[in-house]
Amino acid sequence: MNEFKPGLEGVIAFETEIAEPDREGGALRYRGVDIEELVGRVPYEKVWGLLVDESLDPGMPEPEPFVLARPTGNAPSDLQAATARLSAEWGLRKLVDLDDRDARDDLARLSATMMSVVAQSARGRGQQRVPDDVVAQGETAAERFLLRWRGEADPRHVKAIDTYWICTAEHGLNASTFTARITASTGADCGAAMSAAVGALSGPLHGGAPARVLPMLDEVERTQDPEAYVKDVLARHQRIMGFGHRIYRAEDPRARLLRRTAKELASRRFEVAEELEHVALAALREYKPDRPLETNVEFWSAVVLDVAEIPHDLTPAMFACARVAGWSAHILEEKRTGRLIRPSARYVGPSPRPLSAVAGTPVPG
């Protein structure tokens, strides 16, 4: 296949047994199990087990003792740096030198500890650490995450975070997962693959959209005029955050589940979000009649994370916490293929020419 596909849209790069979104938007299944069955039945750490080990037990372990020395206030940056450092501090071996069992254990330690890094980064500089015995009182990963961050875990916040993490734990071959697989395919260690994925996820077209949804809701709440807001964004040829998807051509099933959760948790933003969604969908249908642009996961994620009082700028790191499961599963799957990823590019640059034709070439003499 030599056809060039911008953004690799529709290109099949791997075969996977982990999960793949159903394009028409009906459902999202992890190892065959619909996420509708998981939410509220099993906590996130068991879903990690389902994705990585294809078994709920033992699931994701407890984090290793780790102190984030100087939180910067930028959680994705703290997470990326700390994850890369863990490779060296723990002496993680290269994937090519590990058997599957050891690679899985490295990924389990990393996944759990990355959550602790985000909680510590969120707590911030100059705050006393929450004592370990207080954190240990939490029964689930979401509870312990909140305890490590805030010293308390409101049950509504726990439900919001656990639901969000389960819904966004894995989603086939998106940019960060592709990055994790590419890095793993070089035989690098698991910390390198996970930290590379964090970098890919920090961009607003992938993991950062919820951070831009809430300001949008704030604005509509202030003006009480969603039509004017949407019209203005489209007139400036900008994107309405939380709509459109590379894969789905119908409603994202995660948006459906998260919308329901936002309602169940009595989000104070539910009404304005529903109204804006309605208006945006109508406007997008008119704006791009040939390309279905439906609500994506990020729109209702923003509302659910807001219930848990997650600050806007922490949403990419929250997404990274969720995605440690998907990344781990894909890194292991990639390791088993043992094949370096190395696609091709078609050269369309200048024809052969002398150095003297290039700007800045020193003139002799």
Ligand code: COA
């Ligand atoms: N608002 C307005 N227009 C949108 C749009 C949105 N949310 N999403 C896509 N479009 C438009 C694009 O401007 C483009 O128009 P053009 O052909 O005139 O340039 C067309 O629809 C196709 O968009 P494209 O960027 O090719 O689609 P994609 O598959 O690459 O995009 C997203 C997928 C998610 C990156 C894109 O829909 C987007 O940027 N959404 C907003 C950000 C977001 O919610 N991200 C979270 C994703 S889960």
